[in-house]
Amino acid sequence: MLGILAEEPKTKFFLATDCPKTEELFTRMFCERVMKYDKRVCRNVTSGLVKDRARVEGVQDALFDMLLLARTKKVLGSAGSTFGRMAEYWHGEFEKLQVVEKAIW
Secondary structure, X not given: OHHHHHHOOOOOEEEOOOOHXXXXXXXXXXXXXXXXXXXXXXXXXXXXXXXXXXXXXXXXXXXXXXXXXXOOOOEEEEOOOOHHHHXXXXXXXXXXXXXXXXXXX
C-alpha cells in the first residue's frame, strides 16, 4: 500500500476485514485514505475476532464487503485467502488480484 501511495498519492483503499485490530491499524496508518463498510455484527475487541459470523447479519456484512471489493480497480489480498479471489471473480477481471505479504503493509 505504501508503494501504491508513493506512485499515486491520491489513492484511496477499500478495507474489507472482519478483524477489528486490522481495521484499527489500517485506519491509523492510512487515515482518510481508508474506506470501509461499517459492520453490524458484534465484535470481541479483546480477541479481535468477530462474534456471531454465522448469524444472518454477519454473512450479509461479509457479502457487502465482497461486493464492494469487487468494484475496486485492484484487490490486494492475503496469501491463502479466497475472499479477494472471489471478489476478483465477481468483477470478471482475473488479473485484478495481487497477493501481498503482511510485511508490505
